[in-house]
Amino acid sequence: MSSEERKIRVLVAKPGLDGHDRGAKVIAASFRDAGFEVIYTGLHQTPEMIVNAAIQEDVDVVALSVLSGAHMTLFPRVRELLEEEGARDVLLTGGGIIPEADMEALREAGVGRLFGPGTPTTEAVGYIREWFSTRTEQV
Secondary structure, three states: OOOOOOEEEEEEEOOOOOOOHHHHHHHHHHHHHOOOOEEEOOOOOOHHHHHHHHHHHHOOEEEEOOOOHHHHHHHHHHHHHHHHOOOOEEEEEEEEOHHHHHHHHHHHHOOOOOOOOOOOOHHHHHHHHHHHHHHHOOO
């Protein structure tokens, strides 16, 4: 199957103790509607559980939903674990309540674009599609 025919595989994860999953479910449904293959891990996932699932499912993208304020810990830990597993080419993106200054710091630490509340889901879909097309052109 050529890269143009292959579905983009996205793992949507809700790390930590935050129990608010509406946004994660909305983005997972939007990704599915856009033709992505979506794996949703559910609530209360540890970074280790998320990366284990990402490796097992051979995903292209890990999208975290973080509303707990722990984004400066969770995103870097997932990035670190992905790299330890040799999955440096997996895009780590996501959204939640994340101040712009923290978004910039996370970008500098190797995290992809992050999306705040109220962002149209089409922006996240477009971002992933663009990233994926650039990635497959390099292969």
